[in-house]
Amino acid sequence: MHIRCLEMQRKKGSSATCKSDDGRTVKKSKNGAPSTCPYLSTQRVQDLRDLSLSQVVDVESLIPMGREQQACPYYSSRSALADAQLIVVPYATLLHRSTREASGLKLQNSVVIIDEAHNLLETISSIHNVQVSCSSPIFALYFCINFKYDR
Ligand code: SF4
Numbered sequence: 177m178h179i180r181c182l183e184m185q186r187k188k189g190s191s192a193t194c195k196s197d198d199g200r201t202v203k204k205s206k207n208g209a210p211s212t213c214p215y216l217s218t219q220r221v222q223d224l225r226d227l228s229l230s231q232v233v234d235v236e237s238l239i240p241m242g243r244e245q246q247a248c249p250y251y252s253s254r255s256a257l258a259d260a261q262l263i264v265v266p267y268a269t270l271l272h273r274s275t276r277e278a279s280g281l282k283l284q285n286s287v288v289i290i291d292e293a294h295n296l297l298e299t300i301s302s303i304h305n306v307q308v309s310c311s312s313p314i315f316a317l318y319f320c321i322n323f324k325y326d327r
Pocket residue numbers: 177178180181182213214215216247248249250251
């Protein structure tokens with residue numbers, strides 16, 4: 177997801193409309209840009225989710241599928257998480273709690289397989305690494321006292 181997506185979702189209430197690339201009528205903002213993403217149709221997102229659950233797809237193939245179905249691949253993949261039997265994610269998504277929770281990934285009752293495990297320790301170290309500057313000793317001391325390990 178990107179900033180423009182969030183901006184479009186925040187701008188609601190505009191009654192003016194414009195035509196999307198495929199000729200459909202969509203709401204637009206004051207500057208003329210569509211205020212909602214034309215790919216954020218609940219039905220088409222669900223259809224793409226169902227399609228992605230019926231076959232093995234990766235992110236690269238989900239994007240053209242979303243373009244073809246005119247449905248958001250991001251929200252489709254997110255809604256497919258609950259029913260997916262195999263989910264492949266980068267280390268950072270798996271190991272960093274905030275990222276994992278933001279992705280809607282739940283590990284309870286799951287089997288986790290770590291590929292390329294020889295990189296695991298280095299990745300964990302880099303994910304949970306914090307650099308504290310000595311130029312601000314009071315801040316560094318405060319940070320060390322209040323540091324909570326985010327698993
Ligand atoms: S395609 Fe999906 S992620 Fe992209 S702007 Fe539309 S709703 Fe947002």
